[in-house]
Each structure stands twice: as structure tokens, then as C-alpha cells.
Amino acid sequence: MKRLIISLTAIFLSTTALAASTVQEGVIEQSNAISTKVGKDGKPLLGAAVGVGIGSQIGGGSGNDAAKVVGGVMGAKRAAAKQQKTMYGWRYIIKINNQLQAVDVWCDKPQSQCPGYAPGEEVYLINGSEVAAKAK
Numbered sequence: 001m002k003r004l005i006i007s008l009t010a011i012f013l014s015t016t017a018l019a020a021s022t023v024q025e026g027v028i029e030q031s032n033a034i035s036t037k038v039g040k041d042g043k044p045l046l047g048a049a050v051g052v053g054i055g056s057q058i059g060g061g062s063g064n065d066a067a068k069v070v071g072g073v074m075g076a077k078r079a080a081a082k083q084q085k086t087m088y089g090w091r092y093i094i095k096i097n098n099q100l101q102a103v104d105v106w107c108d109k110p111q112s113q114c115p116g117y118a119p120g121e122e123v124y125l126i127n128g129s130e131v132a133a134k135a136k
Helices: 002-019 044-055 062-081
Strands: 023-038 085-096 099-106 122-126 130-133
Antiparallel strands (some): 023 085, 122 130
16 A cells, blocks of 8 residues: 555656746847748659559559559649648747747748737746747
8 A cells, every 4th residue: 555655646746747837037039930841742753653553453454554544643643732831930039037048939830820029028938938928
């Protein structure tokens, strides 16, 4: 029983430590819009080749040729649909206790831009990676 209580206490303490967060107050010194490409680079030629390979396994004679053509077209279309998308965000330089800290914050969805904070705005820096406006 004593061993069970010690084990449960250790589990509780370890999960409590993981849930801890740090919140620091600061001021935006500089904000710059940033972007990056995410996702796979669609390669229609490779998709077509794979489609032809799969189509060649179906049927025989002219039916096999038709399956290759259909497979090639479907493979190219599918690969082309997997184009890279652009993620937008903000790079903030935040002054916290007379020290500057750079933080990159990304918008929720690819291809969409989100509003940022202007220099001089008071903010909270949460866990060193999230920025939230201070209530006025």
C-alpha cells in the first residue's frame, strides 16, 4: 500500500510539473510579417509515372493501354493537388525586463493572414512561444 501511494504521488507531481506555464509581461519593440512554405511539393510527372505503373497491372491488350492512360492522368491530377501552401505569421521582438526576446507566432491556417501587434503594445509572453494582448 505504501508503494502504491508513493507511485501515485510521483505520477501526480510529474504531471503537475508538465502543466506548469510561464507568463511574462513585455512590450512589442518590433513586429515583422513572416511566411514559409509547408506541405509536399506536388510532382505531377512522378504521380503520372506511378499512375501508369498501377494502370499497367490492370487488364491486357487495349484495355491495359486505356488503364495506363487513365492511371497516368489520375496520378498527375492527384500529385498536382498536393501543392505547397504558405503559412503566414509574425516575428516579434519583445522587451521583457530590459532584455529583448524574439518570438515567431504563426497564423492558425495555411494561406490565411492574421492580425499582429504593433510596436509599443503591452503583451504577455506565454511559455516563451505564445503572445497575448494585455487587457487595457
